[in-house]
Amino acid sequence: MHRLYVYSSTGNSLALAEGLARRLPPAEVINMAFFRETTVRVSGARVGFIFPVHAFGLPAVVRSFFSRVEVEPGCPLYLLLNSAGLPLGAPALAERLLADRAISVQSVFHIPMAGNYPPLSNPPAGEKSRSLADRGEQALDDVAETLRRGDRPTTPGKGWRFLSEVINRRAFLGTADEDRRFFASNDCDGCSLCSQVCPVGNITFSDGRPHWHHRCTGCFACFHWCPQKAIQYNRTNSEARNRYHHPAISRSRYLDWCREGQLSPEVPRKG
Numbered sequence: 001m002h003r004l005y006v007y008s009s010t011g012n013s014l015a016l017a018e019g020l021a022r023r024l025p026p027a028e029v030i031n032m033a034f035f036r037e038t039t040v041r042v043s044g045a046r047v048g049f050i051f052p053v054h055a056f057g058l059p060a061v062v063r064s065f066f067s068r069v070e071v072e073p074g075c076p077l078y079l080l081l082n083s084a085g086l087p088l089g090a091p092a093l094a095e096r097l098l099a100d101r102a103i104s105v106q107s108v109f110h111i112p113m114a115g116n117y118p119p120l121s122n123p124p125a126g127e128k129s130r131s132l133a134d135r136g137e138q139a140l141d142d143v144a145e146t147l148r149r150g151d152r153p154t155t156p157g158k159g160w161r162f163l164s165e166v167i168n169r170r171a172f173l174g175t176a177d178e179d180r181r182f183f184a185s186n187d188c189d190g191c192s193l194c195s196q197v198c199p200v201g202n203i204t205f206s207d208g209r210p211h212w213h214h215r216c217t218g219c220f221a222c223f224h225w226c227p228q229k230a231i232q233y234n235r236t237n238s239e240a241r242n243r244y245h246h247p248a249i250s251r252s253r254y255l256d257w258c259r260e261g262q263l264s265p266e267v268p269r270k271g
C-alpha cells in the first residue's frame with residue numbers, strides 16, 4: 001500500500017496527494033492533523049509526506065508530526081512540498097529534520113501552487129486559480145515517474161536550509177497568540193465551520209460566535225473556508241482579500257477530510 005500523510009489548510013496539498021494516489025495505486029491518503037500527540041508508526045510499500053511551506057519552512061503541525069513519527073526501516077519515503085513559489089530551503093530543512101531522527105528520505109520534491117497567505121498577497125481566484133491548479137496537476141506526472149523509477153533527485157533548496165531554519169523557528173514564537181487578530185464580522189451566521197476546519201482544535205463555538213484559544217498555528221483555514229467570508233484578520237484589508245481553496249477540493253469534501261481523516265472515493269479507505 002502507498003500511504004500519503006497530508007497536511008493541508010486550503011486543499012493544495014490534498015489535491016496533489018490525491019493526484020499522486022491516482023497515479024500510484026493502491027493508495028490511501030491520511031490526515032496528518034489526526035496524529036496530534038501520539039507516536040505515529042508508518043509503514044507501506046511507499047510512503048509520502050505531503051504538505052505546504054509555511055514561513056520558508058514547515059507548518060507547526062508538520063514539525064510536530066516529524067518529531068513523533070517512526071518509519072519502518074527500509075520503507076521508501078518521499079517528501080512532496082508545495083508553496084506559493086518561495087520555498088527557500090524548506091525542502092532541505094524537512095529532509096534534515098527527519099535525518100536528525102535517523103529517518104532517511106529517498107526523494108524530495110517541490111511544486112509551486114497558489115498562495116494562500118492573505119497578509120502577504122491576495123490569493124488567486126477564478127481562472128488564475130484554475131490554471132495554477134492545472135499546472136500543479138501536470139507537475140505530478142514527473143513526480144510519479146521519478147518515484148516509479150526509484151530515482152533520487154537532488155533535494156531543492158540545500159543552500160538555503162540554515163536560513164529557512166532560523167526564519168521558520170522564529171515564525172513560531174508568538175504565533176499561538178496571533179489569533180487575537182482574528183474576529184468574526186456581523187456576517188457570521190453561526191454555522192461553526194471555522195471550528196471544524198481548525199487543524200489544532202483552537203476554535204470553539206459558543207453564543208453563536210467563534211472563540212480562538214491562543215493555540216493558533218496561523219494556517220488561515222478558518223479564514224478561507226468560512227462560507228460567509230465573515231472571518232477577518234485585522235492586520236490587512238482582509239475583507240477585500242479573496243478566500244481561496246483548491247478548485248478540485250470543495251467545502252464539503254474538505255469537511256469530510258477534517259472529520260474522517262481520509263478522503264476520495266478513488267482512494268481505498270482503511271479497514
Ligand SMILES: Cc1cc2nc3c(=O)[nH]c(=O)nc-3n(C[C@H](O)[C@H](O)[C@H](O)COP(=O)(O)O)c2cc1C
Pocket residue numbers: 007008009010011012013014051052053054055056057082083084085086087113114115116117218219220
Ligand atoms: C502561514 C503561511 C505561511 C506561508 N509561507 C510561505 C512561504 O514561506 N513561502 C511560500 O512560497 N509560500 C508560503 N505560503 C503559501 C503556501 O505554502 C501555499 O499556498 C500552499 O500551496 C498551501 O497549501 P495547502 O492548501 O495544502 O495548505 C504560506 C502559507 C501560510 C498559510
